[in-house]
Amino acid sequence: MTSQIGAETGVEAGVRAPAGTGARTPLLVGAGLLLAVAAPFALYPVFLMKVLCFALFACAFNLLIGFAGLMSFGHAAFFGTAAYVAAHAAKAWALPPELAVLAATLVAAALGLVFGAIAIRRQGIYFAMITLALSQMIYFLALQLPFTHGEDGIQAVPRGMLFGVIDLMDPLAMYYSVLAVFLAGFALVWRAVNSPFGQVLKAIRENEPRAISLGYRTERYKLLAFVLSAALAGLAGATKALVFQLASLTDVTWQMSGEVVLMTLLGGMGTLFGPVVGAALVVTLESYLAATSLPVPVVIGCIFVVCVLVFRRGIVGELLARWPK
Amino acid sequence: MTDIILEARNLTKEFKGFVAVRDVNLQVRRGTIHALIGPNGAGKSTVFNLLTKFLAPTHGQILYDGRDITAMKPADVALMGLVRSFQISAVFPHLSVLENVRVALQRPLGTSFHFWKSGSTLHDLHGRALDLIEAVNLTPWAHHTAAELPYGRKRALEIATTLALDPEVMLLDEPLAGMGHEDIERTAALIKRVSADRTVLMVEHNLSVVAHLSDTITVLRRGEILAEGPYEVVSKNAQVMEAYMGTGHA
Numbered sequence: 145m146t147s148q149i150g151a152e153t154g155v156e157a158g159v160r161a162p163a164g165t166g167a168r169t170p171l172l173v174g175a176g177l178l179l180a181v182a183a184p185f186a187l188y189p190v191f192l193m194k195v196l197c198f199a200l201f202a203c204a205f206n207l208l209i210g211f212a213g214l215m216s217f218g219h220a221a222f223f224g225t226a227a228y229v230a231a232h233a234a235k236a237w238a239l240p241p242e243l244a245v246l247a248a249t250l251v252a253a254a255l256g257l258v259f260g261a262i263a264i265r266r267q268g269i270y271f272a273m274i275t276l277a278l279s280q281m282i283y284f285l286a287l288q289l290p291f292t293h294g295e296d297g298i299q300a301v302p303r304g305m306l307f308g309v310i311d312l313m314d315p316l317a318m319y320y321s322v323l324a325v326f327l328a329g330f331a332l333v334w335r336a337v338n339s340p341f342g343q344v345l346k347a348i349r350e351n352e353p354r355a356i357s358l359g360y361r362t363e364r365y366k367l368l369a370f371v372l373s374a375a376l377a378g379l380a381g382a383t384k385a386l387v388f389q390l391a392s393l394t395d396v397t398w399q400m401s402g403e404v405v406l407m408t409l410l411g412g413m414g415t416l417f418g419p420v421v422g423a424a425l426v427v428t429l430e431s432y433l434a435a436t437s438l439p440v441p442v443v444i445g446c447i448f449v450v451c452v453l454v455f456r457r458g459i460v461g462e463l464l465a466r467w468p469k
Numbered sequence: 470m471t472d473i474i475l476e477a478r479n480l481t482k483e484f485k486g487f488v489a490v491r492d493v494n495l496q497v498r499r500g501t502i503h504a505l506i507g508p509n510g511a512g513k514s515t516v517f518n519l520l521t522k523f524l525a526p527t528h529g530q531i532l533y534d535g536r537d538i539t540a541m542k543p544a545d546v547a548l549m550g551l552v553r554s555f556q557i558s559a560v561f562p563h564l565s566v567l568e569n570v571r572v573a574l575q576r577p578l579g580t581s582f583h584f585w586k587s588g589s590t591l592h593d594l595h596g597r598a599l600d601l602i603e604a605v606n607l608t609p610w611a612h613h614t615a616a617e618l619p620y621g622r623k624r625a626l627e628i629a630t631t632l633a634l635d636p637e638v639m640l641l642d643e644p645l646a647g648m649g650h651e652d653i654e655r656t657a658a659l660i661k662r663v664s665a666d667r668t669v670l671m672v673e674h675n676l677s678v679v680a681h682l683s684d685t686i687t688v689l690r691r692g693e694i695l696a697e698g699p700y701e702v703v704s705k706n707a708q709v710m711e712a713y714m715g716t717g718h719a
Contacts, residue, residue, distance in 0.1 A: 336585075338587065340581055340591055344581050347561045350564060355572070358630070358634060360576065360581070365581070368584070
């Protein structure tokens with residue numbers, strides 16, 4: 145029963161993250177917010193929005209692996225499905241962006257309920273394989289269904305007018321909207337992790353048989369964590385579809401599921417800020433390496449191997465573990 | 470209200486042809502300390518897992534307070550007041566001692582699915598959690614993570630967590646195993662103390678440690694009951710003495 149991947153790969157750093165950072169947290173958060181607000185004046189907004197979307201995606205994934213000990217290898221299904229739904233809703237149904245994103249998030253949550261109900265019956269590698277298999281079905285559907293336009297994807301998605309007043313074609317308006325979505329998603333993860341529900345979830349991650357013996361029907365808690373994670377992954381995917389005005393097969397491939405694992409592990413599984421750092425690092429590397437002649441997957445693969453070998457807890461996890469308390 | 474709180478009838482568990490537990494009939498009287506002992510491989514832990522529903526029996530019936538619980542799930546059995554501990558210390562290693570106990574206390578609040586609620590809503594439970602921690606002499610460790618505790622203290626924490634549920638029946642799986650002398654005495658005294666208003670069923674490897682603690686001792690060997698009764702009777706049983714020759718006890 146202890147073979148859950150989260151329990152094996154050293155989530156210990158994250159457990160202390162909320163307590164260990166103590167009084168420094170408000171300062172760090174304040175500095176981070178200032179940076180995020182000022183960033184589009186120094187950096188390319190689309191790049192920043194990509195970072196934020198993937199950071200939210202990684203936070204959603206981390207909620208599941210870092211705090212429930214469940215390793216999903218099919219999170220692209222939620223990210224990609226929501227991207228398609230948001231793109232279709234905005235383009236074919238001409239829904240305003242807020243409703244398109246909301247609809248996509250709800251669809252991702254519903255999909256998460258179905259996937260979760262099937263997958264949480266198994267643990268560890270079997271859980272991962274079931275989620276992978278289910279997400280491959282979604283990939284097949286995305287390839288075959290007419291509304292997804294197969295290899296072309298849904299292109300030229302209108303960003304629309306947020307709440308009917310804010311024109312999202314303005315890069316700064318779009319950026320601050322994405323930032324707000326990210327912050328709301330991040331706040332939800334933070335709250336969930338520190339809630340009564342989060343306590344039970346951590347107990348299940350730490351020792352599931354013991355949690356059962358204390359009267360917790362653990363599968364229900366894991367299912368709720370799965371649905372929350374799927375919904376947030378969907379929120380990230382839907383937002384990304386509006387940012388790039390595109391929903392494509394890339395968003396539902398198993399490589400996308402792998403990428404979010406990579407980001408989370410690099411940054412620090414089970415820490416709140418780890419996935420954000422991991423996502424920023426991977427997205428930055430990808431965009432800078434794309435301009436060089438270096439093979440991107442090889443470089444990122446090497447960095448990943450070195451990270452896992454040298455600091456198993458990930459970047460943030462390692463910092464927290466070494467920071468004087 | 471029956472006098473028998475927990476009963477096993479013709480309990481049998483087979484693992485792919487191997488019979489780990491054969492036709493065990495066990496009656497645990499309300500308010501007593503009942504020990505289940507036997508040499509390695511006698512099927513003690515299997516019986517224990519069957520009683521707490523962590524294993525499903527091949528044949529037989531389990532009754533708790535007169536109700537048939539044979540088909541129930543372990544979490545539901547726990548909610549009815551039949552709470553177990555584990556052989557390998559069952560703490561939540563990266564939660565603090567306080568949080569370990571609090572997890573057991575928080576379920577009745579009914580907010581365990583409330584992911585939008587602040588964790589500070591659980592602070593009301595700290596008083597009761599600290600009382601329980603004090604009862605097992607862990608007050609100085611309350612804010613340490615459970616992983617930092619020495620082995621004997623982990624077992625004490627486990628008992629505090631189990632007690633937090635105020636169970637009708639406490640099932641303790643080798644609560645004294647691996648402890649030093651001092652810890653054994655303290656923990657045995659603790660078990661005696663907490664048994665005052667509940668029933669305790671414990672699994673132990675050694676007859677001698679449970680001698681003065683238990684009202685009734687059931688000796689298992691190769692999945693079958695060998696003898697049953699108070700220590701004075703069981704310890705003089707020829708078959709029991711033979712069964713224990715190898716381990717140098719009784």
